Amino acid sequence: MKLLTATNRYYLGLVAVLFAVASGALYYGINAALRHEVDEQLGLHRAQLERLVRAGEPLVATPFADQFVLSARPRRLGLADTILPDNHEHTWVPHRQLTFRLQAQGQPQWVTLRKSLVETNDLLAVVLGIMLAVLALLFGSVLLLNRWLSGRLWRQFYRTLAALRHYDLQQHQPLALSKPRIKEFAELNLAVTHLSERLVADYESLREFTANAAHETQTPLAIMQAQLEQLLQVSALADDPTAAPLLADLYGATRRLSRLHQALGLLSKIENRQFAQVQPLDLAAVLDEKVNQLEPLLEARGLRLHRQVDQAPVLTMHPGLADSLLHNLLYNAIKHNQPGGDITVHISAAALEISNPGPAISGDPSRFFERFRKHHAAAESPGLGLSIVQQIGAYYGFAVTYGYAAAGQRHTLRVAFRPAVG
Template sequence: MKLLTRTNRYYLGLSATLFVLGTGLLYEGLQHALAHEVDEQLQQQRTYLTARIRRAGALPTIALPQELTIDGPTRSESLRDTVIFDPVEREPVPFRVISFPVVVRSQVHWLTLRKSLLETEDVLKVVMGVMLAVMTLLFSSLLLLNRWLSRWLWAPFRRTLQALRGFQLQQPESLALPATPIDEFSELNQAVAQLTQRVAADYRALKEFTENAAHETQTPLAIMQARLEQLVQDPELPERTLGAVQDVYRAARRLSRLHQALTLLSKIENRQFNAGVPVSLDGVVREKLRQLQDFLEDKDIEPQVTLLTPVSVTMHPALAESLVGNLLQNAVNHNVRGGLLRVNLSPAALEITNTGPELHSDPMLLLGRFRKHNAASDSPGLGLSIAEQICTYYGFSLSYAYAPAGHLHTLRVAF
């Protein structure tokens, strides 16, 4: 939920509560004031009639029976409300009534004065209608004004957010944020600019270190492998020394693969690859299967390949080859002789199923670094980790499922 929406809800909730309470209090207050005014008018008429009867010594003439009754059924002094049917309006009409005694020629007569409350109800309706209209207009104006002010006041924040979304660590220029007269947003821009400068500096230092380390270690490893290959092929090398040299050669090759895998992981995590291009993934699958043909024949595996339609995915070509290659190589290396290898490619996903060793733990744990089926394997245990990093880089989803029936391992990349 947006901040403006949440604050507007609180404002409207508080305003509505106060409006309801204020309307109720105003209604009760007006009703009480109007009733008090009617009572005062009745008391004034009583005083006037009493004085007039005392001077004239006779009862007044009744002009309107609804307003004055002489010697009616009421024989007690009171001030009350009543309802009388109006033949003109053809509906019951509320009245305020006062009854009092007067003495004319030593005889007691009871007078009843009435005053209609329709006028007070009309006044209440007018006042409440005006108040509702004013409050509705006020709420609408406040809401529109608040929305306009929020857009205007929060515009610097949105510009800063847009600049952050477009910021790339690979770009040489620093993050440029527009100036703002609002102190809080100005402080935020300064803090964000300093933070991005530090992050960019750390990124450049890490990138430089990774490139230097990759270059400086790859060359000695290549020299070691070349020299060790020469020693292994030397016919004059003693048998006892040959075994030790072969062990060192295998360790050097393993170290070289580990170095390449870690370097690739570092580049992926540091987002050092350029923007992707459309890559024909079905072509990559065919090429990788062709490269693994010798390994497949060695294990007597006949792959079942289903390529429904040509599938194009926007990726860096090297990362596409690495993703498919690591998944297929994992399916071949951990397969059994004469086992199953099924490859299904569709526009929605790439799915690779193979037979393999039995699992007793969560297969998703094997996507972590240096996790292997067999701890004694020469594999560095980074193939699936590299595949997962590539999927994360492009927003794909990599899942690992294991079916005990048949010991089937399934890796699925959803695009």
């Protein structure tokens, strides 16, 4: 729910309550004032009749029987409301009446003065209608004005929100927000700008540290691996049966560390957008080159590779990333394949699909692309292959998805690159 909607609900609730209370108070106030006026008129008529009686003049009945009634029989004294029929309109008309006792010509008389409330009710309806219309107009005007002012005053906030939504830290630039006239929004923009500046500074420091660490560890790892290879060839190891296995394990650990170093370095370079140089590449030609490189591994595991090229797309991307993309996808299909299985590679103008047979894998498929995610904890692979594939896809706007067909027990990785087709 938007803030404007939430605040308008409270305003509507408050105004509705005040509107109802004000309408009720207005109705009863006007009604009481008009009845008080009618009662005063009846009192004035009573005083006039009492003066006539004191002057000795007889009480003469008015031709309007419903306004002046004389009775020799006792009646209830005081003010009261009554309803009398109107023979002309054939309706019942509300009246206000005043009954009092007079001593006229030595005889007690009970006089009842009446006044119709039709005019009073009509006046009350007109006044109340006008007031309610004014209140409704004021109510609607306040709502429209509040909506218009809120949209105008909050415009700068939505601009800041849009700038945050489209902000990319990898552009290595802090946010450049304007300074609005509203103090709160100006303070918000200033705080967000300072925050983005600190983020860029920290990101640059981390990127520089990662690059330096990768560069500084690359040479020692290469030296260790080369020296271990030479040490494994020393003839003296044949005399010590316990040393050779230990050196072999150490050499294997060094190779895994070297692969991990290379994979993390590649991920860091992708995230830092260090592959700006691009060129048109024929994906089918790159695939043929990678298949030739992996042919010994395919033969060693007895795997058959089937290629189906409907339309070889020409992708505009870095050659190293294209090579890494296909290498990791093919190597993943080889590593998680069944003995004597097959690999199917399907290339079309819209996507690249690589599938292989294998049992179902438990877990959330979306987590297969996480770093260091392994299907088997004891596997020698660092678990970065699919993460690299996803990072390359995100770098060029490709959509990388995983699917499993239970009917054929086949795993499929699909890279949809239509948005980035050259």
